[in-house]
Amino acid sequence: MTYVDNKKCIGCGICLPYCPLEAISLRDGKAWVDPDLCADCWVCLRKKVCPKEALQAKELTDFYQVFRHVLCDPVETFADTGVTGRGTEECKTNDVTGRYRRGEVGLAVDMGRPGLGCTLRDVEKVAMALAAAGAELAGPEETPLAQLMTDLTTGKLMEEVLQEPNLTFLSIIIEAKCREERLRDVLKALQKVEQEVDTVFSLGLIIRPLPDGTAPVLKVLDELGIAQPVRGKVNVGLGRPIAEA
Amino acid sequence: MTHSLHRSGDKESLRGDYVWFMYQAKGVNDKNIKDKALEFIAVAEAAGSENWGDVKTGPTTEYTPDEIKKNITDKSRIRGIFTSREQVVAFLQGLKKKDLGFSVVISGLLEEVLPACQDAGVTPHTINYSLGVWGRKDRLPNDDILAVTTMCGHHMISPRLVEKLIGEVRRGRYTPEQAALKLANFCHCGIFNHVRAAKLLQHYAASED
Numbered sequence: 001m002t003y004v005d006n007k008k009c010i011g012c013g014i015c016l017p018y019c020p021l022e023a024i025s026l027r028d029g030k031a032w033v034d035p036d037l038c039a040d041c042w043v044c045l046r047k048k049v050c051p052k053e054a055l056q057a058k059e060l061t062d063f064y065q066v067f068r069h070v071l072c073d074p075v076e077t078f079a080d081t082g083v084t085g086r087g088t089e090e091c092k093t094n095d096v097t098g099r100y101r102r103g104e105v106g107l108a109v110d111m112g113r114p115g116l117g118c119t120l121r122d123v124e125k126v127a128m129a130l131a132a133a134g135a136e137l138a139g140p141e142e143t144p145l146a147q148l149m150t151d152l153t154t155g156k157l158m159e160e161v162l163q164e165p166n167l168t169f170l171s172i173i174i175e176a177k178c179r180e181e182r183l184r185d186v187l188k189a190l191q192k193v194e195q196e197v198d199t200v201f202s203l204g205l206i207i208r209p210l211p212d213g214t215a216p217v218l219k220v221l222d223e224l225g226i227a228q229p230v231r232g233k234v235n236v237g238l239g240r241p242i243a244e245a
Numbered sequence: 246m247t248h249s250l251h252r253s254g255d256k257e258s259l260r261g262d263y264v265w266f267m268y269q270a271k272g273v274n275d276k277n278i279k280d281k282a283l284e285f286i287a288v289a290e291a292a293g294s295e296n297w298g299d300v301k302t303g304p305t306t307e308y309t310p311d312e313i314k315k316n317i318t319d320k321s322r323i324r325g326i327f328t329s330r331e332q333v334v335a336f337l338q339g340l341k342k343k344d345l346g347f348s349v350v351i352s353g354l355l356e357e358v359l360p361a362c363q364d365a366g367v368t369p370h371t372i373n374y375s376l377g378v379w380g381r382k383d384r385l386p387n388d389d390i391l392a393v394t395t396m397c398g399h400h401m402i403s404p405r406l407v408e409k410l411i412g413e414v415r416r417g418r419y420t421p422e423q424a425a426l427k428l429a430n431f432c433h434c435g436i437f438n439h440v441r442a443a444k445l446l447q448h449y450a451a452s453e454d
Contacts, residue, residue, distance in 0.1 A: 017405040018431075043401045047431060074248075074300055074399040074433055093270035093348045094371040108373060114251065114391060115400045116384055170400055190379065200380040202251040204373040213359035213369045221376075229374035231259070232355045233250045236362055237370030238340055239270065239348035 001038045001058055001065070002045065004031045008054035018049040020170060021117050031055070039117060039170040040069040064164055071144055072170040089142070091206040095235050098243030099142070105183050105217060106206025107135060109174040109190075113202045117168050120148070120161055122197040126190070127155030127174050133189035134182040138175035145172055177206075180217045187224055204233070248398020249324075249352035249436055250375045253391045258445065259354050262396070263327040264436045265289060265297075265336060268348040269319070279317045281345045286314065288339035289325055292332045297325025298435020306429040306439060326438045330357050337365030389449055393442055397432035406431075414450035421447035 002023075011029040018024075023037035024044070031054065044055050060066045070076040089097065091106060100106045109126055112118030123145065131137055131154050140146040148157050155174075161167065178186050183205075190203065207215040213234070221228055249264040267285045269275040289297055290310070298304035299321045302313045317323070327333050333351055340349055351358050355374075362369055378385070385391060386404040393407045394400065410424040419427070425442035 017409045018403055019405075020400045020403045022403070022405065041399075041401065043431060046433070074401070089268070089270065091371045091373045092266065092268045092350050093273070095348050096270045096273045100371060106373070108250075110251065113398075113400065114253075114378065114385065114395050115404065116381070194379040197380050200378050200382060200385060202378050203376040204250050205376060206371060206373045209369050209372050211368050213355065213362070213372060215372070215374070218374065226376060229376055230256070230354060230356070231250065231252065231352070231375040232358065233350055233352040233373040233375075234355075234358050234362065234369050235371040236337060236349050236351060236367040238344070238346075238367060239268070239370075240274070240344070240346035 001035055001040055002033050002042065003056055003058055004033055005054045005056050006030050008052045010052055014051060015044060015049045015055060018044050018047065020115060021168065037117075037168055039072045039168050040065065041072040041170050042069070046075070064161060064167060067144070067147070068167060068169055071172055091233065091235050093235075093239060094206070094243070095237045095239035096241065096243055100177060100206050100208060102208045103180055104177050104208075105180055107174075107176045107178065107186065108204040108206060109176075110171055110202040110204070111174060112169055112171040112199050114200070116199045117170050118172060118199045118201075120157055120164070120167055120169070122199050123169075123172055123174065124155065124157045124162065125197055126193050126201065127157070129189045129193040130174065130176050130186060131155040133186045135176040135178040135186050138177070143173065143175040145174060183217060184220050184224065187220065187226065191224065205229075248434070250373055251377065251398070252395045253388065254445070256354065258392065258441060260357060261328045262353060262438050262441050263330075263333050263358070264352040265294065265325055265327060265333070266350040266352070267323040268350065270348060274346050275319055278319050278321070278347075281347065282317050282321065282323055283314060284343055285340070285345055285347060286310075286323060288343060289336060291339060292327065292336040294325040294332070294336075295328055295440050296429060296435055296437065297323070298433070299323050300434045303433050304429060304435035304437070306426050306435075306437075322434065325435050328438065328440050330361050333358065333361040334364045337362065337367050341365065341367055389445070392445055393428065396437045396442060397434075398436070399432070399434070401431045401433065402428050402437070411446060411449045414446050421450065
């Protein structure tokens with residue numbers, strides 16, 4: 001994780017406002033990085049926010065620290081998926097990968113976003129709620145989180161990662177998909193579990209729309225009291241070779 | 246990665262906020278991309294993209310376009326912003342004509358992006374629809390701050406920095422444009438809309454504390 005070199009720190013506090021998770025504070029006249037809050041995104045290091053270069057990166061010594069850094073620092077590329085950011089392609093290349101097909105709904109649950117961060121315990125709660133409601137969780141070739149799961153059919157995470165005391169993520173994506181007819185149950189499960197987590201998540205539904213961009217399956221949102229979407233990310237189908245429907 | 250999907254703010258403000266993406270897919274069209282990527286970027290530049298970047302180098306608010314272009318590799322992620330529907334239409338028309346083979350994604354208000362697709366003669370293939378924020382929303386910063394911070398979906402822009410810069414604009418130490426550029430440089434992808442941010446910061450600074 002990031003730490004402060006007390007020999008260099010002059011206690012000016014310039015660095016304090018830059019940490020997205022407010023992990024930096026002043027303690028005994030010096031800057032201090034809270035290890036329980038720092039997610040190793042390294043934005044403070046990359047942007048050189050300390051004029052005295054007192055902020056330093058500790059060597060990442062185990063798999064979990066490296067895993068977290070790669071997911072939290074958008075500059076890094078996740079080796080198994082070949083994708084930067086949080087290491088997943090979801091709908092972005094669906095015109096050539098055909099990952100989401102007609103009749104299916106993709107679910108991208110962006111845990112900890114916007115800006116609160118998340119623990120793996122909360123991630124597990126949501127993943128298990130999705131799986132129990134009939135969603136199929138994405139595998140390790142598609143999404144990094146799957147590497148921490150013991151069973152994709154339940155969403156259970158490895159016990160050892162749940163015991164990691166300092167593993168706060170800036171955000172981590174749970175990816176899944178379900179048949180359209182299961183969407184109501186899946187959304188109801190999310191409505192329940194949102195009251196059980198101590199953070200926020202942002203939710204995206206990935207759908208093959210009608211040519212005008214509408215998606216009849218979204219009528220289920222009205223039944224559940226969920227507002228219809230006003231924003232979207234539109235893959236306009238210019239990738240080649242185009243995937244089968 | 247859904248880092249452009251969940252931008253917040255009022256509709257009028259979001260009407261000037263579009264994100265464009267070029268995606269090469271692993272194992273499909275991700276080898277020796279540089280020449281085609283340069284053609285792709287030329288289309289975005291011709292359409293007037295105000296900020297763009299490659300996450301492996303940084304945004305044009307901080308680096309010159311030539312520096313970013315020089316560093317493009319197969320691991321690059323090229324993306325940027327537009328501030329009008331007309332730019333989106335011109336961009337999509339240009340890419341349709343070029344037929345470069347990369348996946349193209351536009352993020353924005355659906356009531357603006359979908360007509361833009363129609364005007365450009367392209368058909369939406371897949372849409373990621375934003376259902377917004379769930380869970381402990383009581384722990385979030387206020388809506389004004391979120392309208393700025395969510396323009397960097399990887400959350401490299403801290404709420405406290407936005408608050409600090411609103412104060413600096415209010416005191417006349419930064420113009421809204423200078424403050425917006427300072428924020429934009431923290432979004433390494435190049436999708437921070439500093440044009441929209443400057444308007445928001447100006448509005449916030451003119452309001453009561």
